[in-house]
Amino acid sequence: AGFFISRCIIVGDEKEEIKEAVSNALKKSEIVFITGGLGPTSDDVTRDAIAEMLQRKLFFSDAIWQKICERFYRRGIKEIPEINKRQAYIIEGAEVIENTVGTAPGMILKEAGKTLLLLPGPPAELTPMVEEWAKTLKDTSEAEIKVYRFGISGLPESSVEEKIHSFFSEKGIKYTILASPQLIEILIASRGDFKDIHIVEGFLRECFSENYLGIDPPALPVLIGNLLKEKGLKIAIAESCTGGLVGKILTDTPGSSDYFQGSFVVYSNILKRRILGVPKTVLKKYGAVSEECALYMAKGAKKKGKADISISITGIAGPSGGSKEKPVGLVYIGIGLPKNKFHIHKFIFPGNRERIRERTAYQALELLRKYLI
Template identity: 40%
Template sequence: MQKAVVINTGSELVEGRTLNSNAKYICEKLAERGFVVKKVLMLDDDLDLISSTVSQELLDNDLLIITGGLGPTEDDKTREAVAKALNRSLYVDQELANKILDRVKKYYSKIPENIVKQAEVIEGAKVIPNEVGTAPGQLIELPGKKIVILPGPPQELIPMFEKIVNDLKASEDLIIVVMTFFGIPESVIDETISQLEPSKEIKVTTQATYDNGVKVRLIANKSISCKVNEFAEKLIKKFKEAFVGFGDLKLEEVVVNLLKERGKKLAVAESCTGGLISSRIVSVPGASQVFLGSVVAYDNDVKIKVLGVSSDTLKKFGAVSQECAMEMALGIEKLTGADICVAVTGIAGPTGGTVDKPVGTVYIAVKYENNCQVIRLFYPHERNIFRMRISGHALFEVVKRLKGMI
């Protein structure tokens, strides 16, 4: 398998002032293309350091992805450093410079003198257009190797990377199967994988997330695709009740697609998640076709006045209870007329817990096809991790019902 290295440059990264979200995104995308990422490096804006690192990493790797340092300022060293490592010259692409100047004129009354620096191109490089910002990227092809240079801001990097991702497939002979599971600990899946004894020719990796479950990735040569598919089916059979689907899936996307396929409408009543479930749903394009709305009933008065939860229920059982969750689900159904309704109420912490209902206790109610079911869960995590976990679990409860798993 071909090897890749990700090099992120910038003093803001090495000083801890900016989170390196680019590394996560790039590594995930390279894994999907069949690359094995051996290193992720963060380097200061130092010309000699970047140049020597590029020279060294080219010796043992097939692909280098370098981010940052493509701006017009004095500390933007990446173009010059890569050119130095390759012993190539830099030249100003006048057509590119004119495009950059035209874009800058739209936003600034005074044009910085050094803006044309962004039009410097390494000899032999292919320019990657930047439709969001002013710093273009570059793709350099060497015998058996490639270097990709991209700007640091994620809102610029991501669409640019998508443009060239098809040029970065490691091998036409690879098969990559990704499966998403929810509600099963990564350790349990990992142990089961060992017990099933996959072929040594299959690389198996797992990745746990708080909001979208566990991803299992199988990578192998296409010549043994039958073995890969057989192993995937064995794993799915073991965890049939937790299988979301094939692919690196987001639960909100799965929910929206299933609702469209089934011709169903969804509504949500949230307490402890504070609107996170609804936010995830509306982040999916086309959600307006299937999502009717939500109520964030954080306060008991809102539960009573808007959702119709009985004050007697709250007095007798409390806001965090099976009874309250059920009444919230029935209330949002009455309010919206949705086909499937979800309600969540719990204790996110760090305070508010009791012996009977410690911090991390949550009830999820789902009303669907004349049946309202409530489940109790316990996730004693930091409050925002708790919210992510619960939002994912609520969405998976919808998935299970729409798929007929319950």
């Protein structure tokens, strides 16, 4: 049960390009998923392209148009744009998949023993449609495809690859590495149970120590929340260049009120002084982006937030504001712990403004995780 994906192709909104890509895919695959291009606008040309490629006609479905109208009416829209009628056209011979979320229906087409699925682009629409289609598949009696996720935190993708490549190659184990700001995932797909799971786990645990998060680890903010709850600790945050991003990430987790006291977004020096008590002399001598300022911010957040733990962040996210001494990407992260212990860490992150802020936020959480374990 299940299928391995052989390839993913991104095609522009050009009929000839779509026809060529789908035609080639049909030569190499039994099932082809085509997502996007089923909307009402002039650049939504997928249905037209596939109809031309298969040399089939398009016909207007009154039943589908009625459902589209009803969806608009439920949203309080009485005057429906005429161009939405494009979404009611169905390719000859297609089985329609109802869209319970949006307006564009999906289609299942059979061609020379192959299956094509035309689906709308938004994941919220196509996911339930694929799940509904999957229920119609017959059990092939093959073992289920299982994907095992091994989490590594606090290291770049290249470092992880360098450490694991020889081991996996010698064992003949195929793997994929996925990188995100909060962790690196090593994915192993197996038809049926993966028999070497304990060998791989032992190797990763020995190789990465505290950076190894285990199999199918929860997201980093969830890990932080679990640790804080287990230890009965409260946290408060002081943010400057990240503008409240760390607080947002932590409070995305339901139940975060059990441990999250609040976040102080102190962008200006005035608020750093008035709210967190950063001395004017420190700001004048060392500047807002400094180890000293980060320390006072961590102390102020912990005190004002009546917390056991604190995080402070001050830096230069860019694209302007940097200098030779303090370049764009320079960030100081402070961690406040019980018993009046404070640690300040300096980083210089590459990338644009968004990337620097995101990396800073998750690096702060990773630092805190290591102090808590």
